[in-house]
Amino acid sequence: MSAPLYKKALIIGATSGIGESLAIKLVSQGTKVVLVGRRQERLTGLVSKLSSENASSVQFDITKLSEISAFASKVTSENPDIDAVILNSGIQRPFNFADAKSVNLDIFQEELLTNYTSFVHLTLAFLPFLQAQETTTHLVYLSATLGLVPTLLRTGGYNASKAALHHWILVFREQLKAQPDNKIKVVEVFPPAVQTELHDTHHQPDLKDGHLIGMPLQQFTDETYEELVKGEDQFGIGMAKKTVDGIEKERVKLFQEQYPVITNVLSPPSSSPMQWPRHDLGVGDQWTTPLFSRSFIEIFATFSATMTSSPHYLTGDPTALNEFIDKFDVFLFDCDGVLWSGDHVFPGTADTLEFLRSRGKQVVFVTNNSTKSRADYKKKLDALSIPSNVEEIFGSSYSASVYISRILKLPENKRKVFVVGESGIEQELRNENVPFIGGTDPAFRRDFKPEDYGLIAKGDPSMIDPEVGVVLVGLDFHLNYLKMSLAYNYIRRGAVFLATNIDSTLPNQGGLFPGAGSISAPLIMMLGKDPVALGKPSQAMMDAIEGKFHFDRSRTCMVGDRTNTDIRFGIEGKLGGTLAVLTGVSTKDDILHGEVRPAAYLDKLSDLLSARQ
Numbered sequence: 001m002s003a004p005l006y007k008k009a010l011i012i013g014a015t016s017g018i019g020e021s022l023a024i025k026l027v028s029q030g031t032k033v034v035l036v037g038r039r040q041e042r043l044t045g046l047v048s049k050l051s052s053e054n055a056s057s058v059q060f061d062i063t064k065l066s067e068i069s070a071f072a073s074k075v076t077s078e079n080p081d082i083d084a085v086i087l088n089s090g091i092q093r094p095f096n097f098a099d100a101k102s103v104n105l106d107i108f109q110e111e112l113l114t115n116y117t118s119f120v121h122l123t124l125a126f127l128p129f130l131q132a133q134e135t136t137t138h139l140v141y142l143s144a145t146l147g148l149v150p151t152l153l154r155t156g157g158y159n160a161s162k163a164a165l166h167h168w169i170l171v172f173r174e175q176l177k178a179q180p181d182n183k184i185k186v187v188e189v190f191p192p193a194v195q196t197e198l199h200d201t202h203h204q205p206d207l208k209d210g211h212l213i214g215m216p217l218q219q220f221t222d223e224t225y226e227e228l229v230k231g232e233d234q235f236g237i238g239m240a241k242k243t244v245d246g247i248e249k250e251r252v253k254l255f256q257e258q259y260p261v262i263t264n265v266l267s268p269p270s271s272s273p274m275q276w277p278r279h280d281l282g283v284g285d286q287w288t289t290p291l292f293s294r295s296f297i298e299i300f301a302t303f304s305a306t307m308t309s310s311p312h313y314l315t316g317d318p319t320a321l322n323e324f325i326d327k328f329d330v331f332l333f334d335c336d337g338v339l340w341s342g343d344h345v346f347p348g349t350a351d352t353l354e355f356l357r358s359r360g361k362q363v364v365f366v367t368n369n370s371t372k373s374r375a376d377y378k379k380k381l382d383a384l385s386i387p388s389n390v391e392e393i394f395g396s397s398y399s400a401s402v403y404i405s406r407i408l409k410l411p412e413n414k415r416k417v418f419v420v421g422e423s424g425i426e427q428e429l430r431n432e433n434v435p436f437i438g439g440t441d442p443a444f445r446r447d448f449k450p451e452d453y454g455l456i457a458k459g460d461p462s463m464i465d466p467e468v469g470v471v472l473v474g475l476d477f478h479l480n481y482l483k484m485s486l487a488y489n490y491i492r493r494g495a496v497f498l499a500t501n502i503d504s505t506l507p508n509q510g511g512l513f514p515g516a517g518s519i520s521a522p523l524i525m526m527l528g529k530d531p532v533a534l535g536k537p538s539q540a541m542m543d544a545i546e547g548k549f550h551f552d553r554s555r556t557c558m559v560g561d562r563t564n565t566d567i568r569f570g571i572e573g574k575l576g577g578t579l580a581v582l583t584g585v586s587t588k589d590d591i592l593h594g595e596v597r598p599a600a601y602l603d604k605l606s607d608l609l610s611a612r613q
């Protein structure tokens with residue numbers, strides 16, 4: 001068996017439903033558990049079911065806020081090997097707020113206390129212990145989609161308590177990430193309705209067969225475990241997936257784009273390029289003076305201006321070009337559409353890169369092209385007379401291979417990758433010692449035969465390799481029905497669905513062709529779920545680049561031709577700058593009026609050379 005997901009997990013709310021089921025699943029995969037709840041008989045029963053070697057328990061009522069600190073000290077001193085705290089307890093109560101007399105405010109208060117306030121207290125009580133650990137630790141919160149879209153009118157208090165929890169988690173996660181050397185991972189799980197005691201007749205007597213509402217508990221638990229293994233910050237299960245991957249993703253994107261601007265506006269002048277006079281912010285007593293409201297309006301006027309401001313056109317303006325270049329130490333370059341198109345290198349590319357190097361700038365080539373390994377890319381750069389070394393090259397195949405080998409915790413017998421892609425992916429997987437099948441193997445480049453249906457459907461080992469635990473999809477020039485059928489069936493059987501990148505098109509020779517995103521599109525259609533993408537704009541790639549080059553994000557600029565991948569990658573990665581060029585996919589209209597806009601743009605990359613004058 002592979003390394004367990006966690007060494008030891010503290011599960012708060014483990015006496016029934018999701019918490020109990022997750023405890024059983026974790027133990028079956030090698031994690032030890034400490035169970036918490038108020039019902040002692042349930043705790044005792046579960047410990048004996050799981051065996052005292054794997055499980056222990058502490059009876060505790062999380063609404064007793066004043067006792068939380070002592071509870072945390074006791075648990076962590078008895079279990080110093082805890083590396084995950086799962087905050088799962090929750091209650092749900094019905095209210096008709098239009099009928100004031102019917103609302104029991106004590107119950108309303110208890111619900112808010114259980115679902116929200118106690119979680120903040122518990123987090124703060126365990127935080128110093130988690131921060132003192134030398135390896136990664138996890139805080140996992142059970143949230144609810146009703147906190148995003150409050151469709152269940154009868155549970156208005158519950159919906160609001162989960163909305164509060166979600167907004168608090170978004171902020172808390174970013175505050176943690178801003179801490180030097182943060183090793184705590186914050187994960188938020190959005191269940192759909194699940195068949196548990198939450199809405200059974202004991203708690204909500206007017207609800208007939210409430211415990212039968214929703215997804216079967218075991219299915220929910222298995223899918224949640226799979227998602228926890230993937231390690232995303234937040235995810236939905238079942239019907240919740242559509243909400244979390246849809247509107248919620250958009251909202252988080254807005255949050256990620258906007259909070260750095262607000263933070264910047266509110267920082268002291270020394271670190272703020274916007275030069276806000278500190279007294280104008282109404283610090284201290286002045287928060288209550290009319291000065292505050294004036295400043296507040298001004299701050300948000302500046303904020304809106306920043307969000308809608310036009311990208312700065314730098315072509316032909318040597319002063320502006322020099323100022324722009326001086327702001328950065330590192331330039332991350334997208335390649336296709338910026339340095340070249342297909343095999344046609346843009347005039348002045350090598351000179352421009354040389355010019356930046358002569359100014360002491362570090363150059364990194366960041367490419368979503370998955371067909372080439374870093375070594376292939378080096379050859380391509382050499383052939384185009386662009387001086388480079390392999391270490392300056394970061395491709396999506398490399399990023400995906402690193403993700404599979406170092407981040408995904410795959411069971412020992414599920415480490416094989418089914419590749420839908422070309423030799424670039426294969427080379428990078430080989431470099432990371434990851435076994436694979438598919439790819440360029442001619443055995444998979446054949447027509448589909450009628451007998452294949454039956455063999456694949458029953459998982460015959462002649463067609464379905466039981467060791468495949470990942471399907472990795474990149475650009476494949478030989479995509480066929482057989483590969484799609486195999487990829488689909490592996491994922492249906494539990495393999496992790498990864499994509500090197502999700503670019504819909506590939507620019508070449510001045511035209512556009514299907515990109516890697518169009519290769520995974522049929523699978524997305526069949527599966528109803530998106531892959532984890534490892535190329536731009538995925539921040540997994542930015543983290544990997546930063547891990548390798550150790551750059552200061554505020555002094556790094558992303559240069560690209562696509563606003564929805566390159567520029568978004570730079571903005572979401574909180575880089576100091578983004579620069580678009582008009583030699584690739586995005587048009588001037590996209591750059592000036594699109595949803596994602598760069599800080600500056602040029603007609604072509606070599607326009608940077610006029611900064612030499």
Ligand SMILES: NC(=O)c1ccc[n+]([C@@H]2O[C@H](COP(=O)([O-])OP(=O)(O)OC[C@H]3O[C@@H](n4cnc5c(N)ncnc54)[C@H](OP(=O)(O)O)[C@@H]3O)[C@@H](O)[C@H]2O)c1
Nearest residue numbers: 013015016017018037038039062089090193194196197198
């Ligand atoms: N089931 C769903 O449809 C659904 C949907 C979305 C989100 N969720 C969320 O998923 C989580 C788990 O819910 P579930 O469906 O598994 O419900 P459940 O079967 O009712 O389990 C709730 C758990 O919370 C614990 N708990 C409640 N109040 C507590 C307190 N004051 N102190 C300590 N433990 C307490 C309970 O333990 P004791 O009673 O022993 O104290 C029990 O273990 C909740 O946060 C819920 O909001 C559930």
